[in-house]
Structures are given as C-alpha cells and as structure tokens.
Amino acid sequence: MSGNEIDNLIDLMAKLPGLGPRSARRAVLHLIRKRALLLTPLADAMQEVAVTARECLNCGNVGTSDICDICSSEKRATGEICIVEDVADLWAMERANVFKGRYHVLGGTLSALDGIGPEDLAIPRLIDRIEAEGVTEVILALNATVDGQTTAHYIADQLEDRVRLTSLAQGVPIGGELDYLDEGTISAALSARKTL
Amino acid sequence: MSGNEIDNLIDLMAKLPGLGPRSARRAVLHLIRKRALLLTPLADAMQEVAVTARECLNCGNVGTSDICDICSSEKRATGEICIVEDVADLWAMERANVFKGRYHVLGGTLSALDGIGPEDLAIPRLIDRIEAEGVTEVILALNATVDGQTTAHYIADQLEDRVRLTSLAQGVPIGGELDYLDEGTISAALSARKTL
Numbered sequence: 001m002s003g004n005e006i007d008n009l010i011d012l013m014a015k016l017p018g019l020g021p022r023s024a025r026r027a028v029l030h031l032i033r034k035r036a037l038l039l040t041p042l043a044d045a046m047q048e049v050a051v052t053a054r055e056c057l058n059c060g061n062v063g064t065s066d067i068c069d070i071c072s073s074e075k076r077a078t079g080e081i082c083i084v085e086d087v088a089d090l091w092a093m094e095r096a097n098v099f100k101g102r103y104h105v106l107g108g109t110l111s112a113l114d115g116i117g118p119e120d121l122a123i124p125r126l127i128d129r130i131e132a133e134g135v136t137e138v139i140l141a142l143n144a145t146v147d148g149q150t151t152a153h154y155i156a157d158q159l160e161d162r163v164r165l166t167s168l169a170q171g172v173p174i175g176g177e178l179d180y181l182d183e184g185t186i187s188a189a190l191s192a193r194k195t196l
Numbered sequence: 197m198s199g200n201e202i203d204n205l206i207d208l209m210a211k212l213p214g215l216g217p218r219s220a221r222r223a224v225l226h227l228i229r230k231r232a233l234l235l236t237p238l239a240d241a242m243q244e245v246a247v248t249a250r251e252c253l254n255c256g257n258v259g260t261s262d263i264c265d266i267c268s269s270e271k272r273a274t275g276e277i278c279i280v281e282d283v284a285d286l287w288a289m290e291r292a293n294v295f296k297g298r299y300h301v302l303g304g305t306l307s308a309l310d311g312i313g314p315e316d317l318a319i320p321r322l323i324d325r326i327e328a329e330g331v332t333e334v335i336l337a338l339n340a341t342v343d344g345q346t347t348a349h350y351i352a353d354q355l356e357d358r359v360r361l362t363s364l365a366q367g368v369p370i371g372g373e374l375d376y377l378d379e380g381t382i383s384a385a386l387s388a389r390k391t392l
Binding site for chain 2 (some may be wrong): 004005006008009012013015016017018019023025026027028029030031032035038039040041042043044045046047048049050052053062063064086087088091
C-alpha cells in the first residue's frame with residue numbers, strides 16, 4: 001500500500017522487542033515526517049554501531065572496544081566481581097552508580113529444559129578471572145527466578161573456599177507498597193528483617 | 197557506560213513513539229545481538245526510505261513516488277473520495293480492504309486552540325480535486341473527537357450542494373462488549389439502530 005521500501009522498513013521495525021506491527025507503522029510514519037532530524041541520524045547511528053559494537057573479551061559487556069571501559073579502568077580493580085545474567089542487568093547496576101568493582105556477564109542462566117549447561121555460559125572464564133584479577137568477593141546479582149537461583153547455587157558451589165560469596169539483598173523495594181507486593185517478597189523481607 | 201556510538205543510538209531510539217529509554221536500551225541490545233540479521237538491514241532500510249519516501253502530491257499519502265499507487269490507479273477512480281486526518285488512518289482503511297475509491301489526507305484537524313485554520317490543512321486542494329476528478333461522493337472518515345467533528349462540519353459546509361456527503365457509521369465495534377463501551381458509543385448505537 002505504500003511502496004516496497006516503506007513496507008520493508010515497517011517489517012524490520014516490527015521485529016524490535018516492544019514494537020508490534022501497529023507501533024512499527026506509527027514509528028515509521030514518525031521517522032518519515034522527521035527525516036532530517038531523526039531518520040537519517042538513526043540510520044547513520046545504526047550503521048556506526050553495526051561496525052563498532054563488540055563484546056568485552058573479559059567480562060562480556062557490550063561496548064566499542066575489545067576490553068570495555070570498566071575492565072580497562074584500574075580504579076575498578078577493587079577485587080570485587082558482580083555476576084549478572086546479561087548486559088541489560090550490568091547497565092542497570094551501572095545506572096545505580098554504587099558498585100565500584102567489575103562485572104561478569106554470564107549470558108544467560110543454567111536451564112535443564114533449554115539444555116543450557118555451565119559450558120554454554122561464561123563460567124569457565126569467570127573461574128580464570130578469579131585467579132588472574134585477584135578477586136576476593138563475588139557478588140551474585142542474578143534474577144530472583146528459579147533458573148537464576150539454580151545458576152547462583154551452581155556458581156557458589158564452584159567458588160566455595162576460594163572467595164567471599166555474597167548476593168543482593170531481597171526485600172521491599174524503595175517506595176514499594178506492601179499491598180502490591182507478592183507473598184514471596186514479603187516473606188523474604190520479614191525473614192531478613194533488621195534491628196533498628 | 198557503553199561507548200558513545202551505542203549511547204547515541206539509544207538516545208535516538210528513545211525518541212521513537214512508543215519507546216522510552218528502557219525499551220530503547222532493550223531494543224539496542226537486541227539489535228547488537230542480531231547484527232547481521234536485523235541491525236544492518238534496518239540501517240540500510242532506513243537509509244533507503246530517507247531517500248525514496250515522499251508525500252503524494254495529489255492525496256498526501258506517503259509512498260515512494262510523487263503520485264501514490266492509489267491515485268495513479270485508474271481502478272480507484274470511482275468518484276468516491278474518503279477524507280482522513282492522517283496517513284495512519286489511510287493505511288488503517290486500506291487494511292480493511294473494502295474501500296475502492298481514493299483518499300484525501302487532511303494532515304490534521306481544525307483547531308482554534310492550536311491556531312490551525314482551513315489554509316493549514318489540505319482543504320483547498322480537496323476542493324480542486326472534486327472538480328478535476330469528477331468526484332460524486334465524499335466520505336468523511338475523521339476521528340470521533342471534538343476537533344475531528346468540527347473539521348467534518350466545516351468540510352461539509354464547504355462541499356454542500358456539490359457532492360453527496362457521507363460519514364462512517366458510529367456504533368458498537370465488531371466483537372465489542374456493551375459493558376466495556378462508553379456511554380457516548382452506546383447512545384450513538386441506539387439512536388442509529390437498524391430494523392432487522
């Protein structure tokens with residue numbers, strides 16, 4: 001209905017997470033209306049990222065160099081490594097701007113159902129890094145799902161006696177209302193209660 | 197946190213309608229993971245659309261030629277013109293695949309508040325087309341908002357006595373449940389009730 005190039009762009013946009021066919025059409029019309037301000041810069045930015053983006057060979061973060069800014073900064077060599085499932089989690093931790101150590105991106109979780117074993121994740125490289133970087137504490141920041149927790153247990157088994165192992169605290173989120181929380185969170189928050 | 201090129205792409209993606217900063221980050225990570233399958237093709241498709249997309253000089257539809265496929269098809273010269281607010285509405289009508297005439301995209305609605313008068317919309321060109329294309333029926337398919345209906349009244353005033361004027365029927369949507377409909381729709385459906 002609107003020229004093959006435009007339909008092709010709509011089909012590709014609809015493959016992005018969070019966009020369906022309807023929102024892809026809306027986005028493409030918006031892009032065509034803002035051709036100079038948005039469409040051309042976006043095409044250029046994508047081309048650039050397609051060329052420059054790479055995974056950090058050390059931690060698995062996504063950046064524009066073989067060793068990411070965090071791994072190459074001496075300031076971040078605190079002896080602490082925070083283990084996350086994927087790059088989005090690493091970026092979320094960085095936005096909180098409180099962790100001063102380095103990261104290790106697993107690239108998923110162990111999953112018997114999907115046939116994902118330790119060799120499919122970045123676990124061997126993690127064990128190498130413990131020695132090489134003189135790591136003293138490993139912070140497990142895996143998602144609070146069954147697979148996430150299974151993975152955390154497996155890693156804890158592997159690293160026991162070598163480093164201090166910790167995990168993120170579970171409890172009521174800041175600003176959270178009890179009425180809206182699930183029972184599991186309330187129960188975790190209660191059993192980890194603090195003396196004032 | 198992740199290289200200037202990637203941050204730049206995230207900022208641009210976040211400007212798309214329907215995407216915020218969080219979903220833009222998710223989309224960009226997805227794109228980087230699917231570099232060959234999605235990122236490069238998407239960049240190419242955008243570049244192509246930036247060069248080829250244009251507005252139909254006759255009806256205002258967005259396509260890849262100066263006169264769109266609908267306006268250049270002799271089969272669509274049925275003497276009926278359907279008036280829509282914007283290109284997204286035209287595409288929605290075309291997906292329904294029942295209207296066989298041509299369209300006219302107004303490019304908005306009259307709005308005293310935003311200072312949009314008839315000369316800011318494609319109304320003069322519409323009046324030219326009525327003569328030039330031998331139009332016998334004008335179907336008003338404007339949104340059922342205050343501005344949309346004001347615009348419909350204005351156009352009806354201008355075209356009275358020249359052509360047959362109709363508008364889309366209002367009523368219960370197919371598959372709609374009365375319990376979820378607003379009072380205005382129920383009242384419109386009742387007053388336009390049909391004899392079985």
